[in-house]
Amino acid sequence: MAGQSKENTRYVGDTVAHDDDTIDFEIIELLFFAYRDFTSDPDAILEKGGFGRAHHRVLHFVDREPGMTVADLLDTLKITKQSLARVLKQLIDSGYIRQVTGPEDRRQRMLYTTEEGQALARALAEPQSRRIAHALAKTGPGARETVKRFLASMKNGAGD
Amino acid sequence: MAGQSKENTRYVGDTVAHDDDTIDFEIIELLFFAYRDFTSDPDAILEKGGFGRAHHRVLHFVDREPGMTVADLLDTLKITKQSLARVLKQLIDSGYIRQVTGPEDRRQRMLYTTEEGQALARALAEPQSRRIAHALAKTGPGARETVKRFLASMKNGAGD
């Protein structure tokens, strides 16, 4: 029945594939489920306002870095201008984000959350924060430092 | 750091929102970037075959649990039958997954990866596994246990 032992490295396209047991399926799956449930937390709140995860991300980063420009945001989110436009427009029209013409370069639009935007951003982050606090507490002392280091190293360009 | 005290609780809609400093923005962001880059690893390979992340997930779980039924898969992925249908059909037509009529209940379709499917699943998992190994090594000894416990606790129904 679907034997798992297939020794010897083999090749699939350009990519070297290793044995079953050399692949960390355990953490791959844990990460999948953890992130799936972590991101599902704010969804209920988002739905009420007719927003989605795209709005959440925009709101989050503008809230965390007030005064960031549209270009900054595009760079952070790694999406296109046209993709951002729709979502950003809705957030502006709904009064959660406001734009201020750049004081030095008047072509720029500096982005800020309004009071309502700030409140929404925090309301969205709160259940996620709770989940994290709970998981860290359950994991044990020192977990926070280890988890931080691990996650930071998982990111691209974390400096080898 | 980031004390848990609940000063100045205020309300946004039905949801209780806490102060800035009681919210763990640091790990929220680390998780966002870590997962974004983690999932970007297999994308290049996927594109070559005209597949997307949906195909990746299906292939992954069928590979990990050979013989799972369509219902099992729907339950794991938490998507609808109609959403699964298209993706699964493409994987079957491409020869990566095959269906076997259930030996006890002939209504069921047990799912298995073909040899090509197995090879693809492993090729996709390999860069992710590498990234994890690298991050764990950088984090230090004992990181694996801590990270596993943390991620497991982040999942829903992890048992309080």
Next chain:
DNA sequence: AAAAATATGTCAATAAGGCTGACATATTTT
């Protein structure tokens, strides 16, 4: 045996959130 429930498949319409290409406008830099 007939009826109901179940597992799966499929058609059609809709939505969110990405994408590319093309072009407009205001502003700054050369």
Next chain:
DNA sequence: AAAATATGTCAGCCTTATTGACATATTTTT
């Protein structure tokens, strides 16, 4: 004055998800 830059916008397309409705085969219940 010309070129480059930051932003906005129109139009069309793709993927992945949704809901609702209905078809088929098979198993379970009555």
